[in-house]
Amino acid sequence: MIQLLRVDHRLLHGQVAFSWTSAVSADCILVANDDVVVNDLRKTTIKLAQPSGVKLVMKSMKDAVEAINSGVTDKYKLLVVVESIKDAKMLVDQCPSVKSVNLGGTKATKETRQISKAMNVSTDEENMIKEMVDKGVEVEIRMVPTDKKVKAESVL
Amino acid sequence: MKKVILASHGDLSKGMLHSVSMIVGDLAKQVETYSLYPGETPNDYYEKLKLEISTSTDTYVIVCDVKGGSVHTTLSKLMEFENVTILSGMNMSMVLDLLLNQKEKLETSDYLDLIQNAKNGMSVVSKDSIEVREDEEF
Numbered sequence: 001m002i003q004l005l006r007v008d009h010r011l012l013h014g015q016v017a018f019s020w021t022s023a024v025s026a027d028c029i030l031v032a033n034d035d036v037v038v039n040d041l042r043k044t045t046i047k048l049a050q051p052s053g054v055k056l057v058m059k060s061m062k063d064a065v066e067a068i069n070s071g072v073t074d075k076y077k078l079l080v081v082v083e084s085i086k087d088a089k090m091l092v093d094q095c096p097s098v099k100s101v102n103l104g105g106t107k108a109t110k111e112t113r114q115i116s117k118a119m120n121v122s123t124d125e126e127n128m129i130k131e132m133v134d135k136g137v138e139v140e141i142r143m144v145p146t147d148k149k150v151k152a153e154s155v156l
Numbered sequence: 157m158k159k160v161i162l163a164s165h166g167d168l169s170k171g172m173l174h175s176v177s178m179i180v181g182d183l184a185k186q187v188e189t190y191s192l193y194p195g196e197t198p199n200d201y202y203e204k205l206k207l208e209i210s211t212s213t214d215t216y217v218i219v220c221d222v223k224g225g226s227v228h229t230t231l232s233k234l235m236e237f238e239n240v241t242i243l244s245g246m247n248m249s250m251v252l253d254l255l256l257n258q259k260e261k262l263e264t265s266d267y268l269d270l271i272q273n274a275k276n277g278m279s280v281v282s283k284d285s286i287e288v289r290e291d292e293e294f
Contacts (some may be wrong), residue, residue: 015254022256028294044286052273057292072294130256144181 002068002097005080007088008104011036012049012056012081013145015104021079023145028068028076030053032064032091033083061087065094085125092132100138103152115155116141126156157214158260162203162246163190163198163231164221169246174262176251183255198230215261219251220244241267247250263284 003024008016010139011031021029037060050056055076059067064080067073068091071091082088085133088101105118112120119141129152132139139152162169169189177184192198209216216239220228223244234240241262243250253270262270 018252018256019183040286043291044281047287048279048281052276055292055294057294067294076294094239144179146180146182 001060001074001076002080004102005082005088005098005100006102006104007082007085007106009083009107010105010144011083012046013051016079016081017031017049017051018144019133019144022076023055024079028073028078030064030067030073030080031056031058032061032080032087033058034039034060035064038046044126061090065091068095068097077155080092085121085128087145089128089132092135092137098137100140101132115152116150117121129153129156158186158187158262159187159188159214159216160251160254161190161216161218162251163192163201163218163227164246165190165192165225165227168221170252172246172248175248175253179252187255192227198227202230202233205231207233207241209234212239214239216240217254217262218242219246219254221246241269243267244272245271247274247277250274255277 003026004020006016006020011033012029020026036040036046036058043058045060047056064106082091083105085103092098092101103119106112108114108120108121109122111122114120125128129139135152141150141155144150162172164172169191173187173189174216188254190201208218216234216237218231218234218240220231220242221244222228228242228244232242250270250273257266257270259266
């Protein structure tokens, strides 16, 4: 069961490893990212953030979709972290079990505009959010679990 | 209610609260800090706390900076109260674990786990640490 799908450009870090893992009682974290799986340095640093007693699995986007759809993740209380709205959209589109997306943080670039303290989105990403919302998926902005949920569509 | 107090020489406790707030948000709002400044004695704070605790049914967890420092030794006298637990060797994982623990009353074994996790939070990495260790699978 997926407890939370989070978009966070820092992937697994303090807020996710401590607060979110505990708030959703996750017993397994899936980091879904195409670069991490081929980057030993990034992998090593992500493993440093693994909370004790929690399983940590890292997969490419394609493998993550396969794993989620195959049912092998069903027995876990799973926290999925992706780096970008694009990657979240891929999971939403290809995994019917994904019903909700938590927007945690994305970096500001020249193409983005700020929609919350930590979220910066490009026009393309805004459209992806709208498409997900239109499909009936909840897209909400919260940095930490005690923040109030802000529906993404309300700030677009 | 569980009351958490961070106590230190100087501003470590205030800084710790600021730092953990970045990770746990509003959960940190319940936390009180005490800073001992040069020329002061922790005894005044001890007396104030003693009075508060003696008329309170809350449970108190006091996290001190360094074992055996005057903040720690003075506030440790509060152990005479049943609803007080004092920890030393404050670090960020210790404080985070404490704040994220939902239990109203922690048992001794919970505190030992907390300290073990805080110890586990210490690590050393260098170039040799870039691993080829087998990744976990579902």
